[in-house]
Amino acid sequence: MIEVEVRNLTKKYDNHLAVDDISFSIETGKIYGFLGPNGAGKSTTMNILAGCLAATNGQVLIHNHDIFEEQKEAKRHIGYLPELPPLYLDMTPKDFLVFVSEIRCVPKAQRLMDVSKIMNRTGISEVANRLIGQLSKGYRQRVGIAQALIGNPEVIILDEPTVGLDPAQIIEIRELIRQLGKDHTILLSSHILSEVSELCDEVMILSKGKLVARDTPEKLGEMLGSGNRLYMQVEGSEAEVRAVLQSAGMVEKLLLKTLDTRRISVELEADDAVKERIFYAFAEAKLLIREMRTEKMTLEEIFLEYTGLGKGDTYGGNL
Numbered sequence: 001m002i003e004v005e006v007r008n009l010t011k012k013y014d015n016h017l018a019v020d021d022i023s024f025s026i027e028t029g030k031i032y033g034f035l036g037p038n039g040a041g042k043s044t045t046m047n048i049l050a051g052c053l054a055a056t057n058g059q060v061l062i063h064n065h066d067i068f069e070e071q072k073e074a075k076r077h078i079g080y081l082p083e084l085p086p087l088y089l090d091m092t093p094k095d096f097l098v099f100v101s102e103i104r105c106v107p108k109a110q111r112l113m114d115v116s117k118i119m120n121r122t123g124i125s126e127v128a129n130r131l132i133g134q135l136s137k138g139y140r141q142r143v144g145i146a147q148a149l150i151g152n153p154e155v156i157i158l159d160e161p162t163v164g165l166d167p168a169q170i171i172e173i174r175e176l177i178r179q180l181g182k183d184h185t186i187l188l189s190s191h192i193l194s195e196v197s198e199l200c201d202e203v204m205i206l207s208k209g210k211l212v213a214r215d216t217p218e219k220l221g222e223m224l225g226s227g228n229r230l231y232m233q234v235e236g237s238e239a240e241v242r243a244v245l246q247s248a249g250m251v252e253k254l255l256l257k258t259l260d261t262r263r264i265s266v267e268l269e270a271d272d273a274v275k276e277r278i279f280y281a282f283a284e285a286k287l288l289i290r291e292m293r294t295e296k297m298t299l300e301e302i303f304l305e306y307t308g309l310g311k312g313d314t315y316g317g318n319l
Contacts, residue, residue, distance in 0.1 A: 001028040003077070003155050003185045004049065009058035011044050018044045020209035021058070026155070031181040033196035034189040036206035042189055043083070043159065045206070049187070050080035050157050063154060076104070079153040079184075083160040085144030089133030093124050093143045096132060097150060104151040114150070122146040122176060138169035145176065149184075156180060158188040162195065174199060230270035230278070233291040235262050240287060248281040250274070263290070270294065 004026040011019040019041040026032055036042035047053035049060055051067050051074060060067040065074035088096055094115060101111040119125045122142045127135055132143060141161065148156050161177065162170045177199060180186060190196050196203060197217050205213040205220075213220055234241050238256055241264045245254060255267040270278065275294060282289050 002026070003028050003063060005061040006049070007059040009045065009048065009060065010056045011041070011048065011053070012056045017209050022211040024204060024211055024214060026185060026187060028154070028185050030201040031177070031186045031188065031199055033200035033203045034187060034206070035193070035196060035203060040206040041209040042206050046157055046159055046187070046189065050078055051075050052080070076151060077154050079148030079150070079156045081144045081148045081158045081161060083163060085140060087132050087140060087143060089131065091132055092129050093119065093132060093146070094128040096143065097146055100147045100150045106151055118146050118149050122149070137164055138166070138172065141165060141169070141173060142176070154185055156184045156186045158186065160189055160191065162190065162192065228269065228271055228294045230268050230275055230294050231291070232266040232289060233259065234264050234266060234282060235288040235290060236264060238264055240285070241266065244281050244285045244287060245278065248278050250278065
């Protein structure tokens with residue numbers, strides 16, 4: 001079942017096109033990762049999906065309800081955690097969640113029971129009666145996730161849910177998200193690419209306001225080529241090694257590095273068939289291969305390829 005459908009979504013700020021005619025759908029029961037470099041339009045898109053920002057053009061359907069024309073009904077099916085959680089620091093988690101329940105029109109008779117279940121689920125029961133302003137960043141983030149669960153929405157949108165947390169807190173929040181993914185459809189953003197790779201069933205990459213790629217991390221790598229990177233150390237001069245690789249038809253995306261007077265490091269994209277062809281080409285040239293191994297492309301490498309960023313460019317911050 002499709003929980004969210006985005007059709008030709010566009011958002012302009014004066015002369016700046018933040019979101020450029022993007023379309024995608026989100027299905028029930030998956031965790032989606034939303035990635036994009038600074039200014040890609042990711043945060044703008046998430047705010048529009050959550051009903052916090054109007055679009056210039058396009059349509060967003062949440063559980064078959066138009067977020068612009070049926071906002072109240074559509075919002076019932078979405079829970080949203082912005083990058084800066086909307087918390088009242090002078091309230092306790094329990095009082096705050098009861099307050100959110102009232103705003104989200106949860107029937108009065110079930111508010112306390114629902115809040116109790118959500119606090120247990122998010123691990124904040126032990127601090128239920130402490131002021132939010134006195135809680136650690138990790139607990140505040142849990143309270144923020146808890147408020148997104150009020151009303152049991154089918155779709156949870158989490159904008160940078162682990163930003164600013166220490167390593168132990170990050171592990172705890174990741175595990176919480178993983179557990180929530182069993183009962184909810186989740187769309188999350190993160191500047192930690194390994195986090196997205198670990199948590200998400202599918203990845204969507206935005207660049208310059210456009211959706212440039214969407215698939216599993218593995219298939220995104222395959223779409224770029226083999227999805228494998230071949231590493232070699234070969235005895236010979238750079239000219240000899242380059243000549244052998246050219247004879248094997250390998251001239252693109254080729255990185256050679258001289259290690260010493262007789263050893264050359266080789267890095268290129270190659271599947272098993274290409275790897276075998278290269279092996280026999282070096283054997284025929286009688287150049288000794290000291291090391292030959294393949295590795296899957298990382299999500300970071302895939303991200304850089306699709307967005308056109310170089311390895312020295314930044315992709316952190318408000319993606």
